[in-house]
Amino acid sequence: MTFVAADGAGPSIERGTRRIRMQQGVQIALLIVLLVLVAGPLLVLLCTSFSPEGKLPFETVDFSWANYVDLFAQSATIGLIWNTLKYAGGSVVLALLLAIGIAWLTERTDMPGRTVARVLMFSWMAIPPLVFGYGWILLINPSNGVINNFLKSLLGLDESPLTPYTMTSLILISGLGLTPTAFVMLSGLLRNMDPLLENAGLVLGASRRTVTQYITLPLLRPGILSVGMFLVMTMIQAFDLPLVIGLTAQIPVMSTRIYTLASPEVGGLPNYGLAAAFGIMLLVMATLLMWGYFRSIRISERFRVVSGKGFRPRRLELGLWRYVAAAAVALYFFIMLLPMLNLLWASLFPFYRVPTLAQLFSVSLEAYQNILEESVVRRALVNTVLLVLVSATTVIVLSLLVSWYSLRGEGRLGKWLDTLSFSPIAVPPIVMAIAILLLYLKTPLYASIGILMIGHITVYVAFGTRSMISALVQIDRELENAAIISGATWLTSLRRIIVPLLWPHIVNCWLWLVAHSARDLTFPLMLMSTTNLVGASVIWMVWDYPNLPGAAALSMLLVLGLMVLVVPVQIMTARRAEREI
Amino acid sequence: MIAVRDLAKSYATKHGNAGVNAVSGVSFTVAKGEFFTLLGPSGCGKSTTLQCIAGLETPDSGEIEMDGEIVFCSRRRLMVPANRRNIGMTFQSYAIWPHMTVFDNVAFPLVHSERARNDIDVRQRVMRTLDLVKLADYADRPSPHLSGGQQQRVALARALVHEPALLLLDEPLSNLDAKLRDAMRVELRQLVKTLGITTVFVTHDQLEALSMSDQIALMRAGRVVQLGPPRDVYLRPATAFAADFMGRSNLIPARVVASGAATEVETGFGILRCAPSRAAVGTQVHVVLRPQAIRPLPIRQAGPNVFEARIDALHFLGDAFEAQVRIGPVELRVMLDVYLEPGIGQSLWLELPADRCAVVEHTAEDDPDATTVAR
Ligand SMILES: Nc1ncnc2c1ncn2[C@@H]1O[C@H](COP(=O)(O)OP(=O)(O)OP(=O)(O)O)[C@@H](O)[C@H]1O
Ligand SMILES: [Mg+2]
Numbered sequence: 001m002t003f004v005a006a007d008g009a010g011p012s013i014e015r016g017t018r019r020i021r022m023q024q025g026v027q028i029a030l031l032i033v034l035l036v037l038v039a040g041p042l043l044v045l046l047c048t049s050f051s052p053e054g055k056l057p058f059e060t061v062d063f064s065w066a067n068y069v070d071l072f073a074q075s076a077t078i079g080l081i082w083n084t085l086k087y088a089g090g091s092v093v094l095a096l097l098l099a100i101g102i103a104w105l106t107e108r109t110d111m112p113g114r115t116v117a118r119v120l121m122f123s124w125m126a127i128p129p130l131v132f133g134y135g136w137i138l139l140i141n142p143s144n145g146v147i148n149n150f151l152k153s154l155l156g157l158d159e160s161p162l163t164p165y166t167m168t169s170l171i172l173i174s175g176l177g178l179t180p181t182a183f184v185m186l187s188g189l190l191r192n193m194d195p196l197l198e199n200a201g202l203v204l205g206a207s208r209r210t211v212t213q214y215i216t217l218p219l220l221r222p223g224i225l226s227v228g229m230f231l232v233m234t235m236i237q238a239f240d241l242p243l244v245i246g247l248t249a250q251i252p253v254m255s256t257r258i259y260t261l262a263s264p265e266v267g268g269l270p271n272y273g274l275a276a277a278f279g280i281m282l283l284v285m286a287t288l289l290m291w292g293y294f295r296s297i298r299i300s301e302r303f304r305v306v307s308g309k310g311f312r313p314r315r316l317e318l319g320l321w322r323y324v325a326a327a328a329v330a331l332y333f334f335i336m337l338l339p340m341l342n343l344l345w346a347s348l349f350p351f352y353r354v355p356t357l358a359q360l361f362s363v364s365l366e367a368y369q370n371i372l373e374e375s376v377v378r379r380a381l382v383n384t385v386l387l388v389l390v391s392a393t394t395v396i397v398l399s400l401l402v403s404w405y406s407l408r409g410e411g412r413l414g415k416w417l418d419t420l421s422f423s424p425i426a427v428p429p430i431v432m433a434i435a436i437l438l439l440y441l442k443t444p445l446y447a448s449i450g451i452l453m454i455g456h457i458t459v460y461v462a463f464g465t466r467s468m469i470s471a472l473v474q475i476d477r478e479l480e481n482a483a484i485i486s487g488a489t490w491l492t493s494l495r496r497i498i499v500p501l502l503w504p505h506i507v508n509c510w511l512w513l514v515a516h517s518a519r520d521l522t523f524p525l526m527l528m529s530t531t532n533l534v535g536a537s538v539i540w541m542v543w544d545y546p547n548l549p550g551a552a553a554l555s556m557l558l559v560l561g562l563m564v565l566v567v568p569v570q571i572m573t574a575r576r577a578e579r580e581i
Numbered sequence: 582m583i584a585v586r587d588l589a590k591s592y593a594t595k596h597g598n599a600g601v602n603a604v605s606g607v608s609f610t611v612a613k614g615e616f617f618t619l620l621g622p623s624g625c626g627k628s629t630t631l632q633c634i635a636g637l638e639t640p641d642s643g644e645i646e647m648d649g650e651i652v653f654c655s656r657r658r659l660m661v662p663a664n665r666r667n668i669g670m671t672f673q674s675y676a677i678w679p680h681m682t683v684f685d686n687v688a689f690p691l692v693h694s695e696r697a698r699n700d701i702d703v704r705q706r707v708m709r710t711l712d713l714v715k716l717a718d719y720a721d722r723p724s725p726h727l728s729g730g731q732q733q734r735v736a737l738a739r740a741l742v743h744e745p746a747l748l749l750l751d752e753p754l755s756n757l758d759a760k761l762r763d764a765m766r767v768e769l770r771q772l773v774k775t776l777g778i779t780t781v782f783v784t785h786d787q788l789e790a791l792s793m794s795d796q797i798a799l800m801r802a803g804r805v806v807q808l809g810p811p812r813d814v815y816l817r818p819a820t821a822f823a824a825d826f827m828g829r830s831n832l833i834p835a836r837v838v839a840s841g842a843a844t845e846v847e848t849g850f851g852i853l854r855c856a857p858s859r860a861a862v863g864t865q866v867h868v869v870l871r872p873q874a875i876r877p878l879p880i881r882q883a884g885p886n887v888f889e890a891r892i893d894a895l896h897f898l899g900d901a902f903e904a905q906v907r908i909g910p911v912e913l914r915v916m917l918d919v920y921l922e923p924g925i926g927q928s929l930w931l932e933l934p935a936d937r938c939a940v941v942e943h944t945a946e947d948d949p950d951a952t953t954v955a956r
Contacts, residue, residue: 478672478673481637481670484637485635486690487693487697488689496693500680
């Protein structure tokens with residue numbers, strides 16, 4: 001029920017209703033913004049997929065199944081789906097195995113260097129998958145890959161034994177790159193598991209192996225399962241690595257297929273209708289997985305083994321084995337850092353030279369200088385800063401408001417806002433990108449950096465709201481009421497009470513958004529024009545040009561920029577965590 | 582000062598539309614400068630009523646008048662929001678903002694209020710208020726490092742600093758330890774009485790209500806079941822629930838045999854004369870009798886309302902014995918002088934003074950265990 005000032009009511013009542021009007025006004029504005037952001041593109045996507053071949057959105061009102069007929073008539077479609085599933089499944093299994101192993105070592109044993117390992121894992125979000133992929137190409141490409149050269153001279157081979165351009169290599173590289181994400185999701189699970197449950201088993205005379213088999217693993221299974229589902233979902237949407245490796249290897253997956261349909265090679269015409277139909281299909285797959293994911297979360301909630309306050313996890317003493325464990329983890333990081341080192345090397349010479357010790361003395365920053373002299377590149381750097389700042393900040397503001405309404409608001413509108421802001425979680429970025437492209441194709445916004453901002457805001461607002469809601473529920477409502485009673489307006493109470501209280505969380509969330517917005521290639525590439533290049537897309541362009549040292553130098557700059565933001569925060573967080581245990 | 586008329590508020594439950602009636606049909610008035618208490622068991626709707634008065638919740642129906650001005654009226658769809666009602670309030674959790682110092686917490690209503698005036702000296706006003714609650718030395722302390730009692734004082738200072746017309750206190754003492762609570766009870770009442778500020782106080786502790794209030798509204802399941810000065814509510818409970826809630830009492834099941842000025846009831850141990858009552862002859866009632874109202878007699882004395890009892894059990898409380906006695910089939914609790922050295926199994930004569938025997942009607946909503954004797 002809404003109340004308005006009655007006729008003849010005193011002036012204080014007139015003014016008094018302002019708070020309510022303000023609150024409701026903002027809520028309605030928010031609803032409209034989210035509807036345009038989220039529902040608009042998807043609607044256009046759906047329409048386009050049902051329009052006759054060769055037609056652009058808004059050009060026709062005709063309805064046709066042609067695109068879908070096309071989609072299912074192509075024998076390649078089945079192969080495409082199979083590729084996508086194989087790619088996603090393979091890389092997730094690898095990432096889960098590695099992550100479980102390392103997380104168990106860092107969280108449950110006395111392995112030396114576990115804090116360093118944790119910080120490295122958490123900081124990995126500063127490395128864009130695109131850059132990681134380029135590093136691997138430098139390492140194992142058949143013509144002059146460093147590892148190939150090394151193996152050839154070591155084993156006396158004529159042919160290069162390794163190549164990045166196979167499904168296996170693609171899966172291995174993606175799996176390695178996915179491991180830190182899996183680690184981040186699993187380490188909390190392992191850390192919070194009450195060791196008493198395990199110890200109880202040991203006390204009852206079971207062997208360590210039996211305990212692992214019958215207690216530890218069953219307890220963890222639901223959690224691991226839901227993390228696995230989530231990762232599969234992200235991997236069927238993954239775009240960067242399938243693009244830089246998969247396209248050359250001629251292993252198309254759904255995401256890259258949508259891209260090639262929408263942005264064909266020079267001379268070809270984009271087939272938006274078919275791309276839209278593929279988008280809808282991918283959306284359906286992602287939604288199904290999402291549904292499964294939430295079901296599995298609900299199941300794992302039942303198995304929750306988080307114990308209350310004051311519990312100190314006892315770490316397993318590994319004895320001498322702990323050095324073996326540390327060496328194994330170090331080996332993993334060595335493998336992870338190799339491609340980055342190779343890129344660094346490549347960025348230190350104006351022309352790419354295969355790494356040797358003798359070259360070490362002729363390093364220079366010439367490649368950096370050259371590439372930064374390009375006006376396109378300079379513009380892209382400015383664009384990047386604009387893009388990440390605007391999208392991260394806007395997402396924070398939107399999420400804060402949405403989470404306030406969904407927790408504190410009266411009536412159903414708040415819940416709608418919540419659902420609306422959360423729904424993009426099931427929409428793969430590549431699908432959202434093509435949908436946004438279709439919606440804004442004919443508008444001036446299309447070629448601007450603004451469209452990238454819109455894209456990032458849309459896909460990240462789901463993460464933002466989830467994260468804000470989880471923080472806001474911990475703030476007692478009475479803290480806010482006390483401000484209102486003191487005479488503050490709604491906005492003042494948000495500004496003076498809620499925001500300061502949430503500040504550490506806001507900073508963390510903002511950093512995550514900045515890192516992910518900066519490393520994303522999907523939107524910059526799908527919506528690329530000469531005027532809206534950003535860091536990720538310009539790296540891709542320069543690499544393709546081909547200007548290898550330039551791309552390497554830009555990659556290093558992007559990674560460095562992100563590290564400066566991410567690493568200090570992660571170190572601080574890790575310190576705090578160590579102190580608490 | 583305030584008048585609440587027919588206030589109702591229900592919350593929608595998650596499943597289905599039938600909501601919880603947190604408050605239904607509550608009416609009362611509070612005079613200027615009065616200390617008014619909403620008393621009742623947990624979940625009876627005290628906080629909800631208070632929040633409606635504050636303007637933090639929108640009632641479903643009813644009317645609230647404050648200082649002659651209607652601040653809420655469902656019929657006219659009128660609602661003055663909380664930040665315009667010029668009230669001070671403390672919360673059950675104190676709601677001290679942890680990111681501010683004590684000074685900033687207290688200064689907030691002066692600085693960030695819509696009503697804030699520029700012509701007042703904030704520093705002086707805050708320090709004066711902190712002085713009032715004896716926290717002047719703590720002004721620059723960060724607020725998370727305060728003890729419970731100190732937090733409670735900060736909350737009070739924050740509620741008083743802008744000199745509101747009305748003070749709302751939601752269980753301000755319930756989180757304090759027993760000793761501090763006793764001290765604060767006296768202090769709090771003295772403070773608001775010196776300031777002459779109208780106060781609505783919420784508590785579930787009948788001792789607090791009795792010792793602090795000018796008026797008590799006893800609530801149950803969203804309704805006011807009795808309203809009056811503490812002595813009246815204590816001595817003349819209107820229902821078995823009121824009798825039971827206000828303190829230990831003997832509830833004796835009985836049937837009315839004579840009504841009016843000379844009310845008489847028939848109990849398990851015979852005819853009992855009671856205080857005047859309007860209960861009709863033949864109705865089932867309860868006789869409420871406080872343990873300390875029963876007068877033990879040193880020798881057998883003939884007279885009405887005198888019965889012989891046997892001691893079943895004794896609890897030594899220090900200043901008295903609480904004895905569990907039996908008159909015929911009925912169990913009663915009685916306070917006995919510690920110097921008399923009573924013994925278990927001993928018999929004694931008790932007078933149940935007629936003017937102290939209150940007759941309350943047996944209502945359907947009285948839970949079964951409330952009808953058991955002597956709780
Ligand atoms: N926001 C809410 N949503 C749903 N139900 C509510 C809400 N707030 C209160 N209630 C319900 O309304 C009833 C009255 O609650 P209220 O907080 O007024 O009780 P109270 O008398 O203050 O109790 P306490 O002494 O425990 O604070 C309770 O049954 C409670 O569960
Ligand atoms: Mg309450």
